[in-house]
Amino acid sequence: MQKILISALAYDGGKSGIANYIENVVTALSKHRKIDLIVNKEEVKFFEGISENIEFKVVSKLFKKPLFNALWHLLVLPFSIDKRQYEWMFLPAGNRRLMAFYPLRTFVTMHDLSQYQVDKKYDALRMFYIKKVIPFFLKRADKIFTVSENTANDMVLHYDMDKSSLVVNHNGVNVTNFFPLKSLETQTLNEGKPYILYVSRIEHPGKNHLNLIKAYEKLPQEYKEKYDLCLVGSDWNGAEVVHAYAESSNDSRHIKFLGFVDNNQLPAYYRQASLFVFPSFYEGFGIPVVEAMASGVPIAISSTSSLPEVGGDATLYFKPNDVDDISIVMKSVLEDKALAKRMVQKGFIQMKKFNWDTHAQIILDNSTFAK
Secondary structure (H helix, E strand, C coil): CCEEEEECCCCHHHCCHHHHHHHHHHHHHCCCCEEEEEEEHHHHHHCCCCCCCEEEEEECHHHHCHHHHHHHHHHHHHHHCCHHHCCCEEECCCCCCCCCCCCCCEEEEECCCHHHCCCCCCCHHHHHHHHHHHHHHHCCCCEEEECCHHHHHHHHHHHCCCHHHEEECCCCCCHHHHCCCCCCCCCCCHHHCCEEEEECCECCCCCCHHHHHHHHHCCCHHHHHHCEEEEECCECCCHHHHHHHHHHCCCHHHEEEEECCCCCCHHHHHHCCCEEEECCCCCCCCHHHHHHHHCCCCEEEECCCCHHHHHCCCCEEECCCCHHHHHHHHHHHHHCHHHHHHHHHHHHHHHHHCCHHHHHHHHHHHHHHCC
16 A cells, blocks of 8 residues: 655644544545654644554644744745655645645645635735745645635636646545434433534634624524524634624523534534524535534525535525525524425435545545646
8 A cells, every 4th residue: 555645734623624624534545545644743632543554743732833833834844755755745725734845746625715705814924825825836736626616716716726727626524423313312412402503613704603693683582592502613713702792692691602512522513403504704615514414404504605516405595794684594494394304305415425535536536647
């Protein structure tokens, strides 16, 4: 079995969508290749036990700081690779970590360019890195994958890429964990009270928590008494704005911040939800949408970016800037059990389009034909 080199230095302690991607794609690729995984010392624990085909190349925990991490990855890593050991290299988070040059054949996944769409998503330094540094070094990679057609189109628009050189490779879902027929939970969540669920890091403004809370506030009082709004995710940039608004809300007692939930526990939160809502302003893919489908939950999501591509006809859509529209769509699902049931059945069909083993195979197939 041939060996490949993969960088997991954008793992974020397992608390982001990209971390979800890295863990799943490493797991899928390890079924076919021996892997040397470049990983932060404090994050080895997240990958231990996945496969005997994975060995670790550990870097200091000092490089957990984003700036040091990015600079080391860009300027030091290329000089430390013994290209004779590897068939090729894979960078699973190209929109965060690239190298100044590539000493061996290198394949990159790009997730999104939401920074161009969401005002004030990041500070000026990070925006410079995204707009100037990444496109300059990205074009030197041998093959570039995007997780959606929408991201591919954005790269043509903002990075002046040739779309024919990009390979759309949709994300997957870990069916074993999320599909409801595989296991049954006995744990009672939210003290047994029904709830509306949003799974995303608490980030403002990009993830649009404020409009979701405002839409929840507009629901009829009897709906709020029946359904809490549960927000799963760790605090990120701008989280204090979201918490402050929720605390000042007249419905604050119904708005629950559950923090980061481990992947082993997350399926239970999906399966016991009455409705999954995903109001993000812009997404490269939106893995939680597919996880919710696999969990048998009716879904309401934004009508922007890649989300219609992922949701298909299995979800209801709303305008993320329109609080009234979000509220109306939420209410329509909660009050119509027959509609919710139809959405769940369509979700089981739609989710079959998204598979991590297929995703990994597309990477392997293209590695053969890379320039």
